[in-house]
Amino acid sequence: MARADQTPGMRPKHTLGRQLDVAARHAFPAVSTVVLMLLAETPLGFANQATLLPAITLACIYFWSLFRPAAMPPPIVFLIGLLLDLLGYLPLGVGVLTLLTAHGLVVRWRQVLTRQSFLAVWLVFVGFSAGAAALSWALTALLSFRLLSPGPALFQAVLTVALYPALAVLCVRAHRTVADPDQA
Amino acid sequence: MVGDIGVWKAPRTRQALAKLTLPVLIGASFGLMLLGKADALLAEHARMALGDAVAPIYAVLAKPLGAVRDHLLDATGMWDVHAENLKLHEENEQLRRWQSIALALDAENQRLKANLHWIPDNPPSFVTARVVADAGGVYARAVLLSVGPNHGVRKGEIALDERGLVGRVTEVGVRTARVLLLTDLNSRIPVILQNSRAHAILTGNNGPRPRLIYWAEGSPPQEGERVVTSSEAGAFPADLPVGTVHYTAANVPEVVPAAMLDRLEIVRIFDYGLSGLVAPDTQGRLTERRGR
Numbered sequence: 001m002a003r004a005d006q007t008p009g010m011r012p013k014h015t016l017g018r019q020l021d022v023a024a025r026h027a028f029p030a031v032s033t034v035v036l037m038l039l040a041e042t043p044l045g046f047a048n049q050a051t052l053l054p055a056i057t058l059a060c061i062y063f064w065s066l067f068r069p070a071a072m073p074p075p076i077v078f079l080i081g082l083l084l085d086l087l088g089y090l091p092l093g094v095g096v097l098t099l100l101t102a103h104g105l106v107v108r109w110r111q112v113l114t115r116q117s118f119l120a121v122w123l124v125f126v127g128f129s130a131g132a133a134a135l136s137w138a139l140t141a142l143l144s145f146r147l148l149s150p151g152p153a154l155f156q157a158v159l160t161v162a163l164y165p166a167l168a169v170l171c172v173r174a175h176r177t178v179a180d181p182d183q184a
Numbered sequence: 185m186v187g188d189i190g191v192w193k194a195p196r197t198r199q200a201l202a203k204l205t206l207p208v209l210i211g212a213s214f215g216l217m218l219l220g221k222a223d224a225l226l227a228e229h230a231r232m233a234l235g236d237a238v239a240p241i242y243a244v245l246a247k248p249l250g251a252v253r254d255h256l257l258d259a260t261g262m263w264d265v266h267a268e269n270l271k272l273h274e275e276n277e278q279l280r281r282w283q284s285i286a287l288a289l290d291a292e293n294q295r296l297k298a299n300l301h302w303i304p305d306n307p308p309s310f311v312t313a314r315v316v317a318d319a320g321g322v323y324a325r326a327v328l329l330s331v332g333p334n335h336g337v338r339k340g341e342i343a344l345d346e347r348g349l350v351g352r353v354t355e356v357g358v359r360t361a362r363v364l365l366l367t368d369l370n371s372r373i374p375v376i377l378q379n380s381r382a383h384a385i386l387t388g389n390n391g392p393r394p395r396l397i398y399w400a401e402g403s404p405p406q407e408g409e410r411v412v413t414s415s416e417a418g419a420f421p422a423d424l425p426v427g428t429v430h431y432t433a434a435n436v437p438e439v440v441p442a443a444m445l446d447r448l449e450i451v452r453i454f455d456y457g458l459s460g461l462v463a464p465d466t467q468g469r470l471t472e473r474r475g476r
Binding site: 038039041042043044049050051053054073074075077078081082083085086087088089090091092093094096097100101103104107136139140143144146148149151152153156 | 205206209210212213214215216217218219220221226227230231234238241242245246249253315316317318319320321322323324325326327369389390391447448449
């Protein structure tokens with residue numbers, strides 16, 4: 001409403017088709033994240049494939065919380081975290097807490113972060129993936145009452161960092177085209 | 185419309201509520217952890233329901249993905265066709281020699297059994313199932329099988345691939361079953377070292393090679409020794425191939441699994457009619473509190 005008053009020009013009518021289009025664009029970040037998560041679980045036949053799931057999920061949550069927080073609100077992050085726990089066989093709540101913490105920190109720092117270059121955003125993400133891997137490692141160990149080897153957590157952090165640029169390229173393209181509600 | 189435009193127009197109460205969502209949800213995630221700890225079967229049922237829901241999607245995806253994988257393998261395989269061929273010739277020769285030995289031994293075995301009036305074991309019934317998804321996680325090793333409705337697969341049945349032991353069925357859904365691999369942290373398998381016939385326990389550590397523990401003091405596992413299952417405790421039939429002993433460090437005998445655990449495509453689930461031990465549940469629960 002407010003924006004409509006400020007910018008002159010012709011405006012499309014609020015038809016049902018257009019509303020559906022806008023809704024689809026709003027849903028794109030969450031839906032694409034879930035689809036990527038499901039794809040990560042197909043047996044692709046390489047070792048340590050299970051690490052792909054938390055890596056992809058964290059990268060998607062980080063990107064969309066940073067650049068389109070309206071389409072990635074906390075309840076959606078909660079549901080995606082629950083899916084991560086169920087698909088990734090983590091103790092219930094571990095993925096949820098990890099993702100919500102990451103989401104909260106990203107939203108708090110987004111004023112500063114969105115103005116930085118891609119490299120700076122990626123470097124900050126290194127901290128996020130290390131923190132997320134450490135948090136889920138510690139919580140899993142705590143909830144299953146046993147000391148786990150830190151190797152998988154380290155590998156998870158490294159894989160998450162390495163995957164981010166590839167996912168970010170796709171997400172940036174989507175962010176500017178199919179996921180942009182202003183283009184509806 | 186929700187979104188950036190809506191936020192600064194929203195009244196103060198709505199803004200305050202929006203700020204409360206995240207702390208409330210973080211609190212809920214702690215509640216979820218407690219719930220998962222209090223009722224471990226809840227998570228298991230939710231997982232099997234989810235597995236049942238997504239298994240058809242994976243079954244549809246399996247074909248194109250398999251084609252892509254085969255093409256990739258073909259492309260990489262072209263490079264070393266010659267070396268591979270030589271290796272195969274050599275291996276073939278060796279296998280022929282072994283085949284003649286095996287046939288002779290088999291004939292001898294039949295003769296001896298006939299002389300001893302040996303009562304043969306009942307041949308086990310089995311179903312063959314396709315691995316549709318990796319049902320493990322960063323801290324768990326398992327696969328999800330698509331077994332179709334009315335499958336008759338039960339908890340505790342034994343999964344083998346064409347080379348050896350894969351693991352045990354731990355959870356059964358309507359059209360899927362989850363197999364805990366022998367490399368999982370919660371896997372404990374009674375085994376026998378084939379040369380010395382000494383007993384040991386094979387424990388998973390989430391790594392590619394599970395470790396041998398509790399082997400007898402006088403007969404340490406030898407490098408390259410074959411390891412087979414033991415029928416002790418009634419959880420496994422005797423003499424299923426598990427793998428070979430390999431030392432990566434002194435006094436740490438590990439087993440290289442015979443089964444190709446990182447690229448499972450099709451496994452057979454055998455019903456040996458054993459009910460000695462129910463397979464351990466996920467997440468460190470080793471005792472069964474409620475029957476399914």
